[in-house]
């Protein structure tokens with residue numbers, strides 16, 4: 001789909017290329033809220049077709065009036081047909097720097113990714129959706145600065161409620177948001193990070209549960225009560241164990257069933273190796 005970007009319409013004025021006198025270099029200019037089908041590489045060696053929401057930008061020197069917006073869409077349209085993961089993000093950004101004659105390029109790709117879950121007792125299979133984000137920044141001649149983010153749902157059961165109540169304990173669905181940066185060249189599969197994260201709640205969530213599964217998850221959460229702080233701390237310990245992780249940001253949020261507000265905890269860490 002790559003098209004000629006120059007040499008056409010030489011009789012139409014190129015306003016973008018005209019001079020700007022305000023002396024302001026722009027740090028990020030480009031396109032946002034671009035929705036495109038993208039192919040995301042899977043751990044199994046294939047790819048998943050997702051609906052991606054994309055922001056792609058470059059720097060613009062102070063002397064130019066405007067960037068060439070059409071070229072961002074040319075680039076994204078080309079890449080929407082090739083399976084993408086960490087390495088391809090670097091290639092997309094190199095391509096963007098070259099085609100926009102820029103010094104730096106940045107991309108955010110947000111998408112829903114599906115992973116098959118197996119119900120704990122019945123073994124029924126179903127697909128759970130995870131919100132994911134690839135974010136990359138590249139300057140000419142430098143290493144890719146890549147961040148991977150994922151949101152994973154979980155069940156939590158309150159240890160205080162369990163301790164003080166004659167019956168039951170309040171429990172709820174929560175979410176963990178994790179963003180990680182890894183050593184250059186290292187990459188963790190979405191499937192592996194999701195699995196590591198969802199072990200940290202009182203119990204995992206599943207799209208499809210039969211009665212025997214429902215009994216199992218109810219009792220499992222009851223045997224494994226956790227405050228939002230417990231979930232966060234266990235997640236921090238688990239992320240420190242992933243040897244390629246250099247930096248992470250973690251947020252946990254419990255949509256409390258006894259309040260109309262959430263319990264929230266957050267932590268940012270540069271891992272000391």
Ligand SMILES: Nc1nc2c(ncn2[C@@H]2O[C@H](COP(=O)(O)OP(=O)(O)OP(=O)(O)O)[C@@H](O)[C@H]2O)c(=O)[nH]1
Pocket residue numbers: 005006007014016065066067068069070071
């Ligand atoms: N820079 C800039 N471009 C805009 C803006 N609004 C619309 N445009 C775009 O201007 C584009 C056309 O300009 P270019 O992308 O430079 O197109 P072109 O000159 O035909 O293409 P090239 O030969 O690749 O430079 C259209 O894609 C419009 O989307 C804006 O606010 N800023």
